[in-house]
Amino acid sequence: MVAVRAGVSAATVSLVTSGKTAGRVSVGNIAKVESAIAELGYVVDGLGSSLAKGRSDIVILVAPDVSNPFYANVIAGVRAAIAKDFQLLLSVTDAGQTPDPKDVRRLLALRPAGMLVDAPSAHFLDELRVPDPMVLLDAVGVVSDAPSVNFDVAQGARLLAEHLAGLGHRKVAYLDSSTGTETFQVRREAFGVAAAKLGLAVVAKSSVTIDVGKAAQVFAQEWEGWQHKGVTAVVCATDTHAYGVLQEARVAGVCVPDQLAVTGFDDLPYSESTNPPLTSVHLPAFDMGRLAGEQLLALIAGREPTQTHQTLESTLVVRGSTSPARGM
Amino acid sequence: MVAVRAGVSAATVSLVTSGKTAGRVSVGNIAKVESAIAELGYVVDGLGSSLAKGRSDIVILVAPDVSNPFYANVIAGVRAAIAKDFQLLLSVTDAGQTPDPKDVRRLLALRPAGMLVDAPSAHFLDELRVPDPMVLLDAVGVVSDAPSVNFDVAQGARLLAEHLAGLGHRKVAYLDSSTGTETFQVRREAFGVAAAKLGLAVVAKSSVTIDVGKAAQVFAQEWEGWQHKGVTAVVCATDTHAYGVLQEARVAGVCVPDQLAVTGFDDLPYSESTNPPLTSVHLPAFDMGRLAGEQLLALIAGREPTQTHQTLESTLVVRGSTSPARGM
DNA sequence: CTGAAAGCGCTTACAG
DNA sequence: CTGAAAGCGCTTACAG
Secondary structure, rough: HHHHOOOOOOOHHHHHOOOOOOOOOOOOOOOHHHHHHHHEEEEOHHHHHHHHHHOOOEEEOOHHHHHOOOEEEEEEEHHHHHHHOOEEEEOOOOOOOOHHHHHHHHHOOOOEEEEEEEEOOOOHHHOOOOOOOOOEOOOOOOOOOOOOEEEHHHHHHHHHHHHHHHHOOOOEEEEEEEEOOOHHHHHHHHHHHHHHHOOOEEEEEEEEEEOHHHHHHHHHHHHHHHOOOOOEEEOOOOHHHHHHHHHHHOOOOOOOOOOEEEEEOOHHHHHOEEEEEEOOEEOOHHHHHHHHHHHHHHOOOOOOOOOEEEEOOOOOOOHHHHOOOOOO | OHHHHHHOHHHHHHHOOOOOOOOOOOOOHHHHHHHHHHHHHHHHHHHHHHHOOOOOOEEEEEOOOOOHHHHHHHHHHHHHHHHOOEEEEEEOOOOOOOOOOOEEEEEEOOOOOOEEEEEEOHHHHOOOOOOOEEEEEOOOOOOOOOOEEEHHHHHHHHHHHHHHHHHOOEEEEEEOOOOOOOHHHHHHHHHHHHHHHOOOOEEEEEEEOHHHHHHHHHHHHHHHHHHHHOEEEEEOOOOOOHHHHHHHHHHOOOOOOOOEEEEEEEEOHHHHHHOOEEEEEEOOHHHHHHHHHHHHHHOOOOOOOOOEEEEEEEEEEEEOOOOOOOOO
């Protein structure tokens, strides 16, 4: 420990670097140690420190697809909460893959201070013996003792149904995501229930992976049939699906929103600048990240989390892709 | 060390877990240790191990914006190269920000086995006393002793100029990125030089940050002027810029590609499914990640890297957004 | 082939 | 307020 020479003692340095000087180190020594640190450009070795303390200052975030623009905001929120005290390690999987529990076990060997898991599968949580301080994000329908922060997507789905019904739509098609995640089931069912009450009928359903091109293909195939059924709006499970629909609608000469309304979920950054701009259910990704980060901080500090399960309201952002239906 | 009990010895276990049994441990003991490990579900503690060895098995990737879809492929490539031996830690910054050298120094305290830096600024590299095994990615125009893997963007720019000239275009506008990264300078200059030789004049230039909406605004403002100057093609520094142009062109009733050709750089995944699909210079992001990962592996192993500076060819992907210019 | 020992760089009770 | 000591979980020469 280099700072020893420059200063006076050995363990004292540790007290200083960890900020535990309160009534344990004299002001004179604090000053000496601090200037020595500055001169030598000393940085506490994370390895030795972590080993002694029994855990590192790393927080691991496991997410199904870090490259999805949606997660950028979640990550930013998490950082806002924890960056001061911890380092954020992203568990990177190949695009769209859920992480292998084996990989995560390797990560666990780093003795992370805590773990954040976004959109966990039940299988994933089973495999993993729940590591101690852990908070779940976007874990609708997952049973677990860990605290969680979720979106109230059902609320957004209801707002969407009201908006479309209010515009005079009577028959819609639902373009779902074919990935099995629970949240999509909730989106679909909540929309269906709310729509039924409002006299809005879901007369057609289709599903496809979260991919602009694939969604466009599905729309190209289905549109004629949907049209015959009197569909005046397409409700998409994600904005990405909606991009495909918007794109293909243009190719097919279908005018949005006059002839067809299109909506999404997620309110991705691109949705402001599609043509027309996309009406979408906004999910507060940044807040979700921040709250989950704060919960984790509380757990790490040994405090009980304020609320074990938090739900964030979703809102509807109305843009140009929806408008009064024909024949209203 | 739990496995001690179950097995026979203490240090022997270490030999087994690290695979250094060759002529040092009897087959019998290997078997005993292995079954003990299996029974106890033992995983080598990364902290203790790293401390003893002097470095961790973490590789840090520093990139300006992890959420950019372009990096998803770089990351995948890096993983493909190193995942077997190392864990990949992404240094996350707030979107678009270059990482703070102070943050990186904190990361360095983790004693990473190596470091990968994408699109480093000169300032960043100065601040940081170059950590030992380090490989640079996409570091055109940066002076450094560290090995690097780059794209030959100039090549792509030349192909682009040839393509446009071949289609009969004579006057183009160049929509540049206003972020200072060197690669954009190279793209612009290489295109300019090649274009000049082919009788293709860059009659207008504009620049804006990498943002669909902003690029759309710029196009909306400039288009009339460009049109007066006889512009029949817009060359964009990134696909993201081109998305904005495509979008706004549609709003303005400008027909792409008949009235106006549009091109990009990067060949992002979305570029296949824009309307029309975007002609773009393809940069092999996955390969860049993989090669950089392999170079780093070599450095870590103490081998000299095969080539200190590697350059990957870029290619031109021609799609629907370019076609013969009017009056050709 | 195998075990006892020292040491990686820190932190945290514990005496003084 | 301060220092000497033990220990975090591993690995790596070093004797046997």
